[in-house]
Amino acid sequence: MSAEQQKTVIVVDRHLPMGLAVNAASIVSAMVASACPQIMGPPVRTADSELPGVVLTPLPVLAGDSGLLASLWGRAEAQGSGVDVFPFTRLAQGCRTYEQYVSRLGSALTRDLELAALGLRGPRRQVTSLTGDLPLYPAKDA
Template identity: 40%
Template sequence: MSLDVKNSKCVIVVNDDLPVGLTVNAASVVSLTLGRSVPELIGQDVKDADGAVHLGITLIPVPILKAPAEKVAEIHAAATEDPEVVVVGFSDLAQSCRTYDEYIERLGASESAALAYSSVGLFGPRKQLNKWTGSLALLR
């Protein structure tokens, strides 16, 4: 896959039924994994006028959008079918686990169709992501 950041889009969609704390958690977990999965999203470190180094931040905006749980699942399902899109799903199951070992164990015993999603992060062609997320409201 060719990663053209300037002609791509990155969005995070969260389940709008989540309380504030879980919403923030769902968005932050997905953003960390997107940053690891698409390192081209992150710019170089920058020095300020005093010479202090500030770690690179995202080169493009990353809007956080909200949608009902069914829409988040629909977007996740559609996006996973598109080989040009990087998809990071954060399931309710994952959000309920206290350790990564617990997550591994519980996910291994769960069928994909049974998973509900707290959030989904997407990176890919702008046109395709707009098709799936263009009508969604910003999280406020």
């Protein structure tokens, strides 16, 4: 599927403090880029140096609340339509090391995890049907 037929979005819990929201969005974008390196452009030359490539397509950051994030996660996985889901949990955000995250996550039930942010990537139509009515972050009354 071509890049034009794909869509990637990040939905952040609008109730998070700004610093935690930015942290959550940056981690989800790293998760997406790691799983889908084809979304990244090649390095670009300036007149005197080279800069790393940036994403080839828009990557909107949208706003929702924790209930909406949980609903989106469930709906995206239930669709079976090729939408890849990149959940970033509040549990992860509260850990200081990856080892601590792995340890805490191992005793948690997926259904009990609260999301800080969620990335979605897949066919444009399916991703739009899930997120098309969401406002851009930050939204106070989304």
